[in-house]
Amino acid sequence: MLKINNLHAGVDGNEILKGIDLEVNAGEVHAIMGPNGSGKSTLAAVIAGKEEFEVTEGNVLLNGEDLEDAAPEERAHKGIFLSFQYPVEIPGVSVTNFMKTAINETRKAKGLEDMPANEMLKLIREKSELLEIDRKFLSRSLNEGFSGGEKKRNEIFQMAMLEPQLAILDETDSGLDIDALRIVANGVNKLKSKNNAVIVITHYQRLLEYIVPDFVHVLHEGKIVKSGDKELAHELEDKGYDWIKQEAAV
């Protein structure tokens, strides 16, 4: 589904991704781990099409199609979803209205009519139950005054509503307590299918106990330096990132 070939990307002349190769197939869960500054969030942003970053070499293919100059909204329409590490606050726009707009703009891009109101309501009810979100919450302004946990849960709620092909979770576990983590992971797991894929970007092994990866990749200084299965995550937890740095230096 996703194929990244020798991806080099940076911002303001600084190269951050220095040759990433990655292949993600439908039905798979990939974890990307690495120390701070390794380029994890940059990778997520580049796949999602953030215009601030410049791709200097290589490419990103989704279902064989080169995403090249596709704007972020086009990538969203093609089925890419990015769960933000720091979700943005949009005062005055309720969670519900935001979701309606997102869904209907995506439908519009596909030549479809707006989703009928009752269908939308049903979908909202279903997905908010899945993530144990109180209905009162949905009429609040998007992310305004939300706790860290609430923001992340809201990200996964959006993911549930948009049903993407490829979901990238950028440090979804940061700032979450055990209960919030459980709810978020549970949501992600319920949304997993053989037709979609998930890339989990995380610092810590903890989340991967709940969202079990098929593949684990370690990013260091803009390159994937080691790949393995879920055991690699355990090894990292035991040995720390220094181990990787040493290995890479050799």
Add this chain to the structure above:
Amino acid sequence: MDLKDKLVSSFMAFENNVDVEHPVHDIRTEAIKNFEEKGFPSKKQEAWKYTSLKGLQKVEFSIFPKKVNALDYKEVKKFFLHEIDTYKIVFIDGNYSSFLSETTHDGVDICLMSAALTKPMYKQVIDVYFNKIASKDESLTTLNTAFSREGAFIYIPKNKMPKKPVEILHFSTGNEASLMLQPRNLIVAEENAELQVIERHQSLTSNEVLTNAVTEIFAAENAIIDYYKVQNDAKTASLIDNTYINQKSKSMVKVHTFSFGGKLTRNNLNFYQNGEHIDSTMKGVTILGDKQHVDHHTLVHHIEPNCESHQDYKGIYGENSTGVFNGKIIVDKIAQKTNAFQQNNNILISDKASINTKPQLEIFADDVKCSHGCTIGQLDEDALFYLQSRGIPNKEARALLMYAFANNVLESVRIPELKSRINKIIAEKLGVRLGFDL
């Protein structure tokens, strides 16, 4: 003949149409002398540094409309808040239109200045209030005073409240020539009275229109006044609005100014807090495009202790529009425990737009909380990306962010149908259809 001379020499013709025996006429004669001395303000004056009236002074304005024009309700329905029931005071080219209006004397007076300035039953109110807080130094205000004859007159006695909001509409049809209008409004809310007013100027012509308006508002103890100014006029219409508000103890006055239209708009909004425990709020949303200019000059004068004032103006400037914000707060020495907050946040969405913003705080008391924040920036790129990553296209994403930016001003609009109407106007200005109201 330049505009100043034309106006001064028209005064005599004007006198033929008013009761020169009425005591108010002394006020007018004094005022025209004042204006003659001062003339139009120039850019050399600090208060007019960024707003030039030179262009307007070159236009051949007709001071008195030659014909009395009528309007079909169908033509102008969309400018009324027709979704709800309201009292209406409507003027066409400066003259009262009884056909389009709905006035009342049922416990409250919602009627005309021309009546208030001539009929004996209003003499007392006029003696007590007329021209008591309007500036006698500011030249455009004195100009309006000199020609004061018609406008809205609202008098709410003690403990009373009109059954519905009041709409004040000034239409101009000027098909023959460019028109200059000078409405004069007087609004009085006595003790415990409450009032909601929505005011709008609308030119229906492609000729230039200049409106130089003065509104005096008096809020007695415990009175509550909600005033909404909808400024979405034609691109050939200019407005100089001088509003003076006098508040007594425990009163609450809120003025919302929505500036989306017009060619040149100057809002002089002045609050005088003559009492304790007074609450004054000034909020505004400005969204401008092609060659439009808006200048907000606000003043709050904290005279006694324990009062509050809140100012929140948001501006979005696109194309080659220009904006000015000058927020003055004066806190007198004895006005201890004053809470004065001022915010002016602006977004430039084009690199040809520009804004000059300046807080001016003169604080003479030492136990106060005063804050000010004037910012100029662009739309947050991270926020834009967040919205786009959900499939919302760039244009709609920008509009959503601009709505969000203006949100806490819109939030305090207490008439839902008006809020909805403002939402629609904003949507039109931003060129998007969002599928929901904020």
